[in-house]
Amino acid sequence: MDAGEAVETIQREMTVFARRARASAGRLHPELSLVSYTLLGHLEDSGGCRATDLAAHYALDKSTVSRQVTALERSGLIERRQDRTDHRVQVLHLTDAGRSILAQVTQSRRAAFRERLAEWPEPDLERFAEYLVRYNAWGGSGTPDAG
Amino acid sequence: MDAGEAVETIQREMTVFARRARASAGRLHPELSLVSYTLLGHLEDSGGCRATDLAAHYALDKSTVSRQVTALERSGLIERRQDRTDHRVQVLHLTDAGRSILAQVTQSRRAAFRERLAEWPEPDLERFAEYLVRYNAWGGSGTPDAG
DNA sequence: GCGTCAAGTTGTACGGTGCAACGAGGCGGG
DNA sequence: CCCGCCTCGTTGCACCGTACAACTTGACGC
Numbered sequence: 001m002d003a004g005e006a007v008e009t010i011q012r013e014m015t016v017f018a019r020r021a022r023a024s025a026g027r028l029h030p031e032l033s034l035v036s037y038t039l040l041g042h043l044e045d046s047g048g049c050r051a052t053d054l055a056a057h058y059a060l061d062k063s064t065v066s067r068q069v070t071a072l073e074r075s076g077l078i079e080r081r082q083d084r085t086d087h088r089v090q091v092l093h094l095t096d097a098g099r100s101i102l103a104q105v106t107q108s109r110r111a112a113f114r115e116r117l118a119e120w121p122e123p124d125l126e127r128f129a130e131y132l133v134r135y136n137a138w139g140g141s142g143t144p145d146a147g
Numbered sequence: 148m149d150a151g152e153a154v155e156t157i158q159r160e161m162t163v164f165a166r167r168a169r170a171s172a173g174r175l176h177p178e179l180s181l182v183s184y185t186l187l188g189h190l191e192d193s194g195g196c197r198a199t200d201l202a203a204h205y206a207l208d209k210s211t212v213s214r215q216v217t218a219l220e221r222s223g224l225i226e227r228r229q230d231r232t233d234h235r236v237q238v239l240h241l242t243d244a245g246r247s248i249l250a251q252v253t254q255s256r257r258a259a260f261r262e263r264l265a266e267w268p269e270p271d272l273e274r275f276a277e278y279l280v281r282y283n284a285w286g287g288s289g290t291p292d293a294g
Numbered sequence: 295g296c297g298t299c300a301a302g303t304t305g306t307a308c309g310g311t312g313c314a315a316c317g318a319g320g321c322g323g324g
Numbered sequence: 325c326c327c328g329c330c331t332c333g334t335t336g337c338a339c340c341g342t343a344c345a346a347c348t349t350g351a352c353g354c
Contacts, residue, residue, distance in 0.1 A: 067335095
């Protein structure tokens with residue numbers, strides 16, 4: 001395989017992955033869509049942020065984020081805290097319930113991935129992980145991915 | 148990084164990728180959604196197949212495929228050929244227009260990937276490609292992916 | 295021939311998304 | 325001080341992709 005072929009393969013396989021991920025999203029965890037999951041995950045990592053930050057980070061329209069946030073709040077997984085100094089701003093935080101659900105889903109996703117990767121030698125796992133990080137780190141938001 | 152961390156990382160990065168891919172799908176190629184693209188690609192690779200085969204391959208409902216196929220046919224990108232011996236069966240084929248569009252989109256996607264991967268040393272590219280193939284090959288359809 | 299199975303279509307509903315229009319609140323220059 | 329402009333967020337609307345269920349048509353075996 002030369003570099004050209006490798007790029008072709010990466011493109012094709014990333015596309016297949018994206019395609020399947022979308023198709024199967026939500027089957028494992030009907031209680032939490034892929035979108036909601038990543039949003040909650042970002043809230044946990046960031047320790048709370050604004051809807052606008054989520055929209056920028058995931059290249060989503062602010063209206064989409066607004067609706068997702070509304071749904072998550074209705075489900076009791078996140079809460080909004082009005083900013084004292086700027087009344088336009090709502091800082092979003094995970095509730096205990098949100099943290100709990102997020103942990104559960106992460107756990108079951110982790111189990112599925114473990115099973116899938118069980119046969120892999122450890123050095124391969126580590127390299128694969130490193131490649132994915134490198135790939136995703138490129139250029140921040142607004143990049144092509146498999147779109 | 149130990150094996151456990153590597154699995155965690157692969158899970159998280161695959162999820163990020165899937166999430167972004169979905170968000171940005173269609174922006175680069177408004178003329179051909181990610182779904183249509185993969186369907187056309189499969190038709191090219193397979194040299195023609197049935198709607199049921201597409202549904203099985205991508206773990207989609209047959210109704211979904213039926214509608215996609217209808218749309219692609221209306222756009223003149225594919226054609227249906229009735230099977231002579233089994234009248235229930237429609238074998239789907241790319242039209243010249245379909246082949247042409249597919250080639251264009253593949254070309255521009257390829258360019259985006261090349262740019263994104265330009266800095267990578269060749270051995271890394273090849274290993275990354277191999278890992279992705281290995282990952283996607285696991286268990287065929289109905290597997291968790293990042294869902 | 296009749297039941298059963300397979301391929302595909304259609305009705306219906308839902309979730310996620312973007313765009314446009316709008317409302318509410320902050321900020322800075324006349 | 326007030327007015328215009330910006331930012332954050334919500335809402336109305338439309339669209340796409342998807343699933344499930346019911347149905348039609350055709351093949352196959354007993």
